[in-house]
Amino acid sequence: MICVLTGGTGGAKFVDGLRQVMPAEEITLVVNTGDDLLWWGLYVSPDIDSITYVLSGMLSRERGWGVKGDTFLCLQAMGQLGEPTWFHTGDRDLAVHLLRSRLLAEGKTLSEATSIVCGKLGVKACILPMSNSRVETRVDTPVGELSFEEYFVQRWYQDPVNAVRFAGASDAEAAPGVIDAIVSADAVLIAPSNPVTSIGPILAVPGIREALHGARGKIAAVSPIVGSAPVAGPAGILMAAQGLPCSIAGVAQAYEDFLDILVCDTRDARAADALRKSGLRVQCTQTIMRSSDDKAALARNVLSLVAANVVSDQPQARTASDQP
Amino acid sequence: MICVLTGGTGGAKFVDGLRQVMPAEEITLVVNTGDDLLWWGLYVSPDIDSITYVLSGMLSRERGWGVKGDTFLCLQAMGQLGEPTWFHTGDRDLAVHLLRSRLLAEGKTLSEATSIVCGKLGVKACILPMSNSRVETRVDTPVGELSFEEYFVQRWYQDPVNAVRFAGASDAEAAPGVIDAIVSADAVLIAPSNPVTSIGPILAVPGIREALHGARGKIAAVSPIVGSAPVAGPAGILMAAQGLPCSIAGVAQAYEDFLDILVCDTRDARAADALRKSGLRVQCTQTIMRSSDDKAALARNVLSLVAANVVSDQPQARTASDQP
Numbered sequence: 142m143i144c145v146l147t148g149g150t151g152g153a154k155f156v157d158g159l160r161q162v163m164p165a166e167e168i169t170l171v172v173n174t175g176d177d178l179l180w181w182g183l184y185v186s187p188d189i190d191s192i193t194y195v196l197s198g199m200l201s202r203e204r205g206w207g208v209k210g211d212t213f214l215c216l217q218a219m220g221q222l223g224e225p226t227w228f229h230t231g232d233r234d235l236a237v238h239l240l241r242s243r244l245l246a247e248g249k250t251l252s253e254a255t256s257i258v259c260g261k262l263g264v265k266a267c268i269l270p271m272s273n274s275r276v277e278t279r280v281d282t283p284v285g286e287l288s289f290e291e292y293f294v295q296r297w298y299q300d301p302v303n304a305v306r307f308a309g310a311s312d313a314e315a316a317p318g319v320i321d322a323i324v325s326a327d328a329v330l331i332a333p334s335n336p337v338t339s340i341g342p343i344l345a346v347p348g349i350r351e352a353l354h355g356a357r358g359k360i361a362a363v364s365p366i367v368g369s370a371p372v373a374g375p376a377g378i379l380m381a382a383q384g385l386p387c388s389i390a391g392v393a394q395a396y397e398d399f400l401d402i403l404v405c406d407t408r409d410a411r412a413a414d415a416l417r418k419s420g421l422r423v424q425c426t427q428t429i430m431r432s433s434d435d436k437a438a439l440a441r442n443v444l445s446l447v448a449a450n451v452v453s454d455q456p457q458a459r460t461a462s463d464q465p
Numbered sequence: 466m467i468c469v470l471t472g473g474t475g476g477a478k479f480v481d482g483l484r485q486v487m488p489a490e491e492i493t494l495v496v497n498t499g500d501d502l503l504w505w506g507l508y509v510s511p512d513i514d515s516i517t518y519v520l521s522g523m524l525s526r527e528r529g530w531g532v533k534g535d536t537f538l539c540l541q542a543m544g545q546l547g548e549p550t551w552f553h554t555g556d557r558d559l560a561v562h563l564l565r566s567r568l569l570a571e572g573k574t575l576s577e578a579t580s581i582v583c584g585k586l587g588v589k590a591c592i593l594p595m596s597n598s599r600v601e602t603r604v605d606t607p608v609g610e611l612s613f614e615e616y617f618v619q620r621w622y623q624d625p626v627n628a629v630r631f632a633g634a635s636d637a638e639a640a641p642g643v644i645d646a647i648v649s650a651d652a653v654l655i656a657p658s659n660p661v662t663s664i665g666p667i668l669a670v671p672g673i674r675e676a677l678h679g680a681r682g683k684i685a686a687v688s689p690i691v692g693s694a695p696v697a698g699p700a701g702i703l704m705a706a707q708g709l710p711c712s713i714a715g716v717a718q719a720y721e722d723f724l725d726i727l728v729c730d731t732r733d734a735r736a737a738d739a740l741r742k743s744g745l746r747v748q749c750t751q752t753i754m755r756s757s758d759d760k761a762a763l764a765r766n767v768l769s770l771v772a773a774n775v776v777s778d779q780p781q782a783r784t785a786s787d788q789p
Contacts, residue, residue, distance in 0.1 A: 182567035214536055218560030222585045232556040236542035243506035261546045 143358075143444070144326035148173030148339025150205040151365050151372060152332035153191040158436030159330075160196055162444065165265035169322040171349075173334070174251065174270045175278035175307060175342030176289045180228050181219065183238040184245050187290065188339070189255055189270060190237060197262035208233040227295040252316045269322065271343045274313035278338050279306050280379075289338055298375035302382040305337055310345035315352075323352040328447035331362035333372065333428060336395040337379040353399035359447045361402035363428060363439070364392045368408060372429065388412060393421055404428065404443055467682075467768070468650035472497030472663025474529040475689050475696060476656035477515040482760030483654075484520055487768065489589035493646040495673075497658070498575065498594045499602035499631055499666030500613045504552050505543060507562040508569050511614065512663070513579055513594060514561060521586035532557040551619040576640045593646065595667040598637035602662050603630050604703075613662055622699035626706040629661055634669035639676075647676040652771035655686035657696065657752060660719040661703040677723035683771045685726040687752060687763070688716045692732060696753065712736060717745055728752065728767055 143163070147156060147170055159168060170192055177186045187206065194200035194208060201209040211231030220226040230238060237258055244254040250273040259268055280292040282300035292298060323329055334340050344350050353360060369387055371377050377387035385391035389405040389412050396403075403421055405413055406428040413423040424446050430436045467487070471480060471494055483492060497512045511530065518524035518532060525533040535555030544550040554562060561582055568578040574597040583592055602613040606624035616622060647653055658664050668674050677684060693711055695701050701711035709715035713729040713736050720727075727745055729737055730752040737747040748770050754760045 181563045182570055183563070208542075212536065212538055212556065214556040215539065215559045215563070218532075218557040219563065222560055222564050222582070224560070224564060232536065232538040232559075233542040235539045235556075235559065236546055236548070239505045239507070239539070239543065240546050240548060246506055258546070 142167050142169065142322075142326050143328045143330060143447075144169045144171060144322045145330045145332055146171050146323075146340055146343050147192060147332035147334055148176070148188040148343070149334045149374065150191070151374075152188070152334040152339060153195050153200065153205065154430045154436055155330075155332040155334075155363060155440065156192055157195045157200070157202075157433070158430065158438070158440030159444075160266070161433070161437040162441045165196060168266040169318070169326070170266060170268045171271055171319050171322060171343060172268060173339045173342050174272060175276050175338065176293075177275070177277075178228070178288060178290050180230060180238070181224060183230075183235075183242045185228070185230065185238050186241070186251070186255075186270070189251075189268060190234070192268055193237070193255075193259060193262060193264060196259075196264040196266050196268070199262070207231050228290060229294075250316070252318070267318070267322070269318050270316050271319060271349070272313040272346045273316045274309060276310045276313045276342055276346065277308040278342050279308050280338075281305070293338075293375065298378065302375075302378050304382055305341070305379060307342050307345040310342065311347065313346045315346050315348050319346075320348055320352045323349065324355055324357060326356065326358045328358040328444070329353065329356050329360040330443060330447070331360070331396065331400075333363040333365040335365060335371070335374060335376040335379060336385070336392055337376065337383050340395070341383075350399065356399070359401045360396075360399050361404055361443055361447045362392060362396050362400055363443060364389045364403060364405040364409070366392055367406040367428065389423070390416055393419075393423075397421075402446055404446065466491050466493065466646075466650050467652045467654060467771075468493045468495060468646045469654045469656055470495050470647075470664055470667050471516060471656035471658055472500070472512040472667070473658045473698065474515065475698075476512070476658040476663060477519050477524065477529065478754045478760055479654075479656040479658075479687060479764065480516055481519045481524070481526075481757070482754065482762070482764030483768075484590070485757070485761040486765045489520060492590040493642070493650065494590060494592045495595055495643050495646060495667060496592060497663045497666050498596060499600050499662065500617075501599070501601075502552070502612060502614050504554065504562070505548060507554075507559075507566045509552070509554065509562050510565070510575070510579075510594070513575075513592060514558070516592055517561070517579075517583060517586060517588060520583075520588040520590050520592070523586070531555050552614060553618075574640070576642070591642070591646070593642050594640050595643060595673070596637040596670045597640045598633060600634045600637045600666055600670065601632040602666050603632050604662075605629070617662075617699065622702065626699075626702050628706055629665070629703060631666050631669040634666065635671065637670045639670050639672050643670075644672055644676045647673065648679055648681060650680065650682045652682040652768070653677065653680050653684040654767060654771070655684070655720065655724075657687040657689040659689060659695070659698060659700040659703060660709070660716055661700065661707050664719070665707075674723065680723070683725045684720075684723055685728055685767055685771045686716065686720050686724055687767060688713045688727060688729040688733070690716055691730040691752065713747070714740055717743075717747075721745075726770055728770065 278289040
């Protein structure tokens with residue numbers, strides 16, 4: 142069993158690789174819910190949705206979110222009704238939001254609702270929200286405090302960021318199964334997600350950091366930063382706001398209290414050397430995931446680094462030594 | 466000002482005629498809400514929706530319900546999630562259900578939500594739900610008691626009907642404006658809707674029948690029955706269940722305590738003669754609405770019968786004497 146902490150589009154791509162190289166039944170995903178929002182009165186959980194769509198084969202790979210081939214006629218009609226349209230929910234995508242919202246209204250927890258949706262879509266992996274309590278990532282900017290989706294989607298992460306906080310985190314509890322999945326996994330993988338707003342909310346839930354400290358398996362993180370820039374999105378700005386350098390050193394620092402292995406891009410070989418001097422195990426490999434093969438190769442490499450025996454098919458890992 | 470009591474597809478067609486021959490601002494519609502249902506957790510009000518779509522020019526005339534040109538991808542996706550799909554909500558149509566549901570969840574009344582939706586869609590007529598209280602049409606059948614939409618849409622009105630009741634009606638109040646609209650109108654028109662399940666729920670709301678008794682204007686009903694069969698739908702079965710003959714005499718009986726004029730089809734000339742002997746004013750005209758022109762002609766004829774001066778353009782009414 143492996144446990145993956147994930148969020149965002151980088152996380153979804155990494156999970157898309159993992160599902161190609163190991164049985165989905167052996168993967169437990171602990172997913173960021175700090176971006177969750179009420180949209181048109183429906184409970185939307187962007188990161189849980191993306192992971193659910195990846196694992197059911199429904200994800201639009203072109204967009205990296207939502208359902209492939211989806212249409213947006215309800216969105217258009219909502220616009221005609223004067224409702225906000227900056228968060229793009231497709232017509233097929235709406236079905237998941239409708240079902241989840243109804244289940245929550247009936248008193249189900251987010252864990253239960255997620256499990257029901259996954260069951261209906263034939264998802265074999267175990268998707269766990271980080272918490273069933275509401276933890277909201279709030280981004281403090283000169284225009285005021287924004288929800289993550291307001292900052293990221295509505296305003297295209299153009300605002301300077303003063304600070305990030307996780308409202309509700311101190312009172313939150315890890316969702317059922319989360320602590321056990323982390324502690325008992327053969328390996329814990331931290332996806333190449335934004336360390337501040339995708340992994341940060343997970344780590345802010347009381348008990349999760351402690352579970353990582355007590356994890357039985359090795360803990361490896363894939364850096365979402367290559368050189369001095371994120372592969373995509375606002376990770377650099379958000380890391381700076383948290384006092385972290387935008388580099389693999391910053392990623393290492395975000396996870397320093399529990400990280401065993403940092404997986405970074407081959408282009409960071411020099412920075413990796415410097416980091417190794419601090420005692421961290423750092424491995425360089427190709428981390429940019431453009432194709433399906435890239436995703437599978439990265440997943441295979443990461444798995445072979447942490448525990449060769451969890452790879453189900455013949456590993457043909459390209460580790461640092463194979464790289465040019 | 467005229468006031469129209471309406472529900473169902475016959476009502477929507479009649480209103481489609483009225484809007485062609487008089488200013489929408491001068492029409493107040495009191496609409497059946499006995500068919501309202503929670504669908505996928507959303508509050509759907511089929512008759513209010515149809516009238517709203519007619520008056521905003523959005524109604525699918527092919528289907529007689531829903532939005533023209535709509536798609537059903539969310540419905541399809543809900544089916545894949547194992548959710549019920551027998552009630553057909555289109556992708557564009559969903560926008561109205563989403564907005565209304567959110568407004569109701571925020572504490573707005575159905576009247577307020579309806580008014581907001583109408584405002585957004587540029588509807589100039591005043592659409593009033595019969596009540597802001599929940600009144601549910603329940604159809605007792607050998608398979609059990611069904612909601613109207615279960616009976617009508619899900620089961621294609623194939624079940625024998627033992628009885629019909631309007632759950633919640635005795636505790637309901639007419640929505641704001643309903644009583645005044647009926648009492649003060651220059652004419653009250655009862656659309657060619659099912660007398661039992663479209664007009665019946667309206668009449669079951671305490672105060673509405675009394676308002677009809679005290680109405681200042683003439684009250685005219687258009688018969689949804691031609692000969693011994695309804696123009697469409699289960700009106701015949703439902704009338705029989707209420708002890709009413711399926712004929713224009715049955716329609717007259719349903720409204721006998723307040724009706725001034727019954728408008729029936731030219732094919733019912735003989736039955737009309739018999740009814741007139743009871744003292745009711747009965748007028749025959751063409752009531753089948755196939756084309757847009759048919760709808761306009763019927764509306765014009767009915768208006769000219771009740772009060773010539775409420776017809777905005779030159780009335781060219783074809784009354785009984787013009788018919789072959």
